[in-house]
Amino acid sequence: MPHYKLNYFDARGFGEAARIIFHYAGQEFDDNRFTHEQWPEIKPKSETGKAPWLEVDDEKIYESTALTRYLGHTYGLAGKDVMENAQIDSIVDTYKDFLNDARPYLMVKAGRGEGNLDELKPKYEESCQRWYTYLQKRLDKTKSGFIASKLSWGDLFLAEGIKTAQNFDDQIEKKYPKIVEYKKRVHSQPKIKEYIEKRNDTIF
Structure with a gap:
């Protein structure tokens, strides 16, 4: 081992x-x-x-x-086949692209960066809408409750990101309740x- x-x-x-x-x-x-x-x-x-x-x-x-x-x-905790693995990779990479767009606003809000929140907020909200809509479409398609046919490492990666987003933005649960339910589903798995x-x- x-x-x-x-x-x-x-x-x-x-x-x-x-x-x-x-x-x-x-x-x-x-x-x-x-x-x-x-x-x-x-x-x-x-x-x-x-x-x-x-x-x-x-x-x-x-x-x-x-x-x-x-x-x-x-x-x-991988996909059942090469296509599912590719989809997991794609979604996680897309999440990282979202973070690049959202980070300027979140860093200023957290007091770790400089900038005008009012000026940064529109791009942040647009990025959230695009990302969470994309993620929800994937969850709707799989019908498993996860981004593949079963729990995967990608779900663990994304659930942590959603938790962090909630810590910095108290409107996440109100605007994207199904996404927050997804995070709870991942975190409620045995072990x-x-x-x-x-x-x-x-x-x-």
């Missing part, structure tokens, strides 16, 4: 879906967390200068999507629910 070590900040962010998979699978791993203050000391250990990264014995996997996909395929209820929650 490989030895796993996940390196990421002491936050949910882009490392949390991997943590959830480990708990879902009952797989032991080193959860190496660090603060933003510690990052300058940790950063030289990352060959890309970014986090998260996953160590699997003497191999390292960088980029959150790649390492979460790897764990999903390892622990039965996942137990971890969610016990974890040290963070705003992002």
Whole structure:
């Protein structure tokens, strides 16, 4: 059995879906967390200068999507065939595109960036409408309650993103109730629910 070590900040962010998979699978791993203050000391250990990264014995996997996909395929959280896997990849990549559009507004709202909220809000709301509508269409098509025919690593990745969005925007549940129900459905799965209820929650 490989030895796993996940390196990421002491936050949910882009490392949390991997943590959830480990708990879902009952797989032991080193959860190496660090603060933003510690990052300058940790950063030289990352060959890309970014986090998260996953160590699997003497191999390292960088980029959150790649390492979460790897764990999903390892622990039965992939699609049933190549098309479903392609759809999962596509939806997660589209989510990251949405984040790029939404980030300026969210960063200012969180007090972590500079800008005018009133000027940034229209693009943010347009991005939300486009993204959540796209995601809902996929959920309606699969009829499984998930983005593929069963729970996948992509659902875990997206559910964490939706939770973070709710933390910064209290209108998400009002505007997109089915999307919030989707997040709750993912988080209510056996083994996942137990971890969610016990974890040290963070705003992002």
